[in-house]
Amino acid sequence: MSNTTAPNTKEKKRSGIWSELLIPALAVLSGLILGAIVILVSGENPLVAYGALFEGSFGNPLDLVEGLQVYFATGETKELLRAIYPFTESLVTATPYLFAGLSVALGFRCGLFNIGAEGQFFIGALCSAFVGYSIKGLPMIVHLPLAILAGALGGAVWGMIPGYLKARFGAHEVVNTIMMNWIAFRLSDWLLNGPMKSSGFRPVTPNVMETAELPRFFPDPLRFNLGFFLALLAAYLLYWFLFKTTLGFEVRSVGANPDAAKYAGMNIVRNFVLVMFLAGGLAGLAGTAQVLGVDHWVGQGFSAGYGFDAIALALLGKSHPFGVVLSALLFGFLRSGATDMQSMARIPIDIISIIQGMVIVFIAAPDIIRWLYRIREVKKEEAVLTRGWGS
Amino acid sequence: MKKLHFVMAVFVVASMVLTACGGGAGGGDALKVGMVTDLGGIDDKSFNATAYSGIDKAIADLGIEGKYLESTQQSDYAKNIQQFLDEDTQLIVTVGFLLGVDTAVAAKANPETKFAIVDYSYPDCFGDGVEGQTCGSASEIPNVLGLTFQIDQAGFLAGYAAAGSTKTGKVATWGGINIPPVAAFMIGYEKGVDYYNEENGTEVEVLGWSNEANEGSFIGNFESLDDGRATTESLVQEGADIVMPVAGPAGLGGAAYCAESGSCMVIGVDTDWTVSASEYTDIILTSVLKNMNVAVYDTVKAVQDGTFAGGLYVGTLANNGVGLADVKGASDELKAGLDAVRQGIIDGSIATK
Numbered sequence: 001m002s003n004t005t006a007p008n009t010k011e012k013k014r015s016g017i018w019s020e021l022l023i024p025a026l027a028v029l030s031g032l033i034l035g036a037i038v039i040l041v042s043g044e045n046p047l048v049a050y051g052a053l054f055e056g057s058f059g060n061p062l063d064l065v066e067g068l069q070v071y072f073a074t075g076e077t078k079e080l081l082r083a084i085y086p087f088t089e090s091l092v093t094a095t096p097y098l099f100a101g102l103s104v105a106l107g108f109r110c111g112l113f114n115i116g117a118e119g120q121f122f123i124g125a126l127c128s129a130f131v132g133y134s135i136k137g138l139p140m141i142v143h144l145p146l147a148i149l150a151g152a153l154g155g156a157v158w159g160m161i162p163g164y165l166k167a168r169f170g171a172h173e174v175v176n177t178i179m180m181n182w183i184a185f186r187l188s189d190w191l192l193n194g195p196m197k198s199s200g201f202r203p204v205t206p207n208v209m210e211t212a213e214l215p216r217f218f219p220d221p222l223r224f225n226l227g228f229f230l231a232l233l234a235a236y237l238l239y240w241f242l243f244k245t246t247l248g249f250e251v252r253s254v255g256a257n258p259d260a261a262k263y264a265g266m267n268i269v270r271n272f273v274l275v276m277f278l279a280g281g282l283a284g285l286a287g288t289a290q291v292l293g294v295d296h297w298v299g300q301g302f303s304a305g306y307g308f309d310a311i312a313l314a315l316l317g318k319s320h321p322f323g324v325v326l327s328a329l330l331f332g333f334l335r336s337g338a339t340d341m342q343s344m345a346r347i348p349i350d351i352i353s354i355i356q357g358m359v360i361v362f363i364a365a366p367d368i369i370r371w372l373y374r375i376r377e378v379k380k381e382e383a384v385l386t387r388g389w390g391s
Numbered sequence: 392m393k394k395l396h397f398v399m400a401v402f403v404v405a406s407m408v409l410t411a412c413g414g415g416a417g418g419g420d421a422l423k424v425g426m427v428t429d430l431g432g433i434d435d436k437s438f439n440a441t442a443y444s445g446i447d448k449a450i451a452d453l454g455i456e457g458k459y460l461e462s463t464q465q466s467d468y469a470k471n472i473q474q475f476l477d478e479d480t481q482l483i484v485t486v487g488f489l490l491g492v493d494t495a496v497a498a499k500a501n502p503e504t505k506f507a508i509v510d511y512s513y514p515d516c517f518g519d520g521v522e523g524q525t526c527g528s529a530s531e532i533p534n535v536l537g538l539t540f541q542i543d544q545a546g547f548l549a550g551y552a553a554a555g556s557t558k559t560g561k562v563a564t565w566g567g568i569n570i571p572p573v574a575a576f577m578i579g580y581e582k583g584v585d586y587y588n589e590e591n592g593t594e595v596e597v598l599g600w601s602n603e604a605n606e607g608s609f610i611g612n613f614e615s616l617d618d619g620r621a622t623t624e625s626l627v628q629e630g631a632d633i634v635m636p637v638a639g640p641a642g643l644g645g646a647a648y649c650a651e652s653g654s655c656m657v658i659g660v661d662t663d664w665t666v667s668a669s670e671y672t673d674i675i676l677t678s679v680l681k682n683m684n685v686a687v688y689d690t691v692k693a694v695q696d697g698t699f700a701g702g703l704y705v706g707t708l709a710n711n712g713v714g715l716a717d718v719k720g721a722s723d724e725l726k727a728g729l730d731a732v733r734q735g736i737i738d739g740s741i742a743t744k
Contacts, residue, residue, distance in 0.1 A: 082477070085473075085477075089470065189611045189612055190611065193568060193569075193611055198525050199518055199519060199520060199525065200515070200517075200520060200525060200526060201488075201570045201571055202488055202489065202491070202570070203568055203570070204489075206525055207521065207524040207525055220500075221469065221473050223466075223469075290466070294466045295465055295466050296524070297524075297525075299465050299489060300430070300489075300612065301430040301463075301464055301465055301489075302464065302465055303464060304463040304464035304467075339460065339467075339470060339471060339474050340474065342460055342461065343425075343458060343460055343474050343475070343478065344478075346458060348461075349461055349463065
């Protein structure tokens, strides 16, 4: 993993990574501890709760051993599949988080606060679904990329509008991305009840063709699919773009100091529009991965707020693509494991939101963590996450 | 201080390590029942809450082991059903038509497990529907019981009561989304008003729904209290003084408007709103009851007794599956009229749809 601040010596670099990881890790730990206290206060046993959370997100190691034994003895895969189901399901949940988190992180890098990921998510999903079900008779090699492209493009256009409004008229992107969210929600309400409604009375789209589905690696009910690896690829490409290309350098320069960037001859307007276009595309891909990989149709309540969680996630990942990968995995495991926690330990799933919220508080105020755990502050340049209202 | 931090850290790490032994479920051989909610969540004071109260009652009366899983997005439906299957749950209750496809798929793959689905039934594949995709099943599934309700019967009574209580001569209704389970309330409602007019020579008008056009006012969702409030306000401005919102939680927006303006009364749906939304008791005329709790409880009991059979349960006025709560300020004449209508519907002499 490379570092944004690029220290000179190798040793310095390594300690830099550790200190970068230390605060988020301690924030997560503190969030879990406080979560445990909340569970305790509500009269349940936190050990049982976190045990179920762990088992729900990673699976039971004993089941895995048993599954492997059965597989090697008889060639029967059923037990084995059952044992890896929780783990694969966590990766499935992490996939949209990953795409959406990258979207918000990219915005932060350019000093833009993209709260519109949720709307872009919906638009991306609807575009992919439309291409997925309306075009028939294409081979998969053409149809699937086309459906993916449609989702990315839909989200990108949805993101570019606030980007353009900011660049051209100075309208603040926070306000405009929120407004675009509402337009997206109501638009999808209308589409699902009208033009995109499938036959029958349910307000949902038809299923996408099999040729537009992201291939799954295991038989039902395992839903683990290619989307996860596409998300990892996107994370790598974003890293490459931000840190290895001239354009990426411009984006980061504009984010760090727009005035200096302008003085250096960089085109601020073009960067704002470009970044919002790309960020929208990434959030759109989150919806695409969900519809083509998991659901195969879009209905009301298609998203559980991935776009909003993504803001927290990008902060936790320090807006670095690899950091986002780690935090998306964390959120995926928490969310997915919550099902088991809810069922086996009877803890409401809302506790996960509490833990996530606390983690974010600690991330936003790292001094609390430093004080709690007696960590001395390491002097280094902080990347500017976002500019205030006045910019 | 430092020690405290250390203890807490150890505490959490231990919780992670101990997980391998954390899973063992107790409970012996009590019947295991699980319910999967739709997006409304378990505390929606309406649909899911009512269905679960049936399971709650079964836990108390029959000694079963019951629990629920909340869905926060559509991909949770299959996952939550799978969770119960993995725990060897014997009866899985799913709530709402949105779970129609996932329930059918799971039921076919697990013929030993019993399922019940509220507000849905099979076969549901007609025309160009594809089994397991756009619809659940083209045939009846032997291990699934569809819990449906002839809510038009109760809606009819509500329409009759509204027509007998209005002072402006106009009553109204509006819905969340135009789907059969919602429209059924409104169809019965208008029929009930028509019947009252015929009997008493009045000319009470219905706003927000027309059986002739098979169309009405819909806000397009079940969540937005703002939409509910705005629709109620516009119907009241057109002259209605009684409004029946068929939209789950969104209907409470209408109740809030009536409570603030004092210019209208509402008719609750699904549950008795004087209980579930008691802050609005003053402006609740009556409630159209869809006794999902009774249906769910009876289903659990049937599984316990070994008499469970798949197919279709239809809640009616006759079997107390649907009903009408007490009507506020009803005259003796209206009460007598309602009793007569109820009898007429049960013996089939009055058509409600």
